[in-house]
Amino acid sequence: MASWEDPGRYLGLPARWKRSKNKTLEWIQEKILDKMQGWKEKLLNQVRKEVLIKTVIQAIPVYAINVIKFPKSFCKIIESAIARF
Numbered sequence: 542m543a544s545w546e547d548p549g550r551y552l553g554l555p556a557r558w559k560r561s562k563n564k565t566l567e568w569i570q571e572k573i574l575d576k577m578q579g580w581k582e583k584l585l586n587q588v589r590k591e592v593l594i595k596t597v598i599q600a601i602p603v604y605a606i607n608v609i610k611f612p613k614s615f616c617k618i619i620e621s622a623i624a625r626f
């Protein structure tokens with residue numbers, strides 16, 4: 542039986558949104574950072590990093606971006622994390 546406090550996800554997105562979109566979208570940020578953290582342990586050259594970013598990292602938020610408009614501040618956080626990688 543589902544709880545009213547945490548209705549879960551529908552189509553991969555949270556069923557209930559918080560006031561701050563940045564707080565609600567933290568799961569995307571965590572997923573991206575977790576993927577990149579796993580890659581840091583491996584020795585990858587620049588070309589391989591670029592291919593991984595383009596194929597995996599940029600594909601993670603595609604559905605969510607099509608459904609809602611991401612705040613600019615959230616996009617800048619993701620962009621800076623990718624640039625640091």
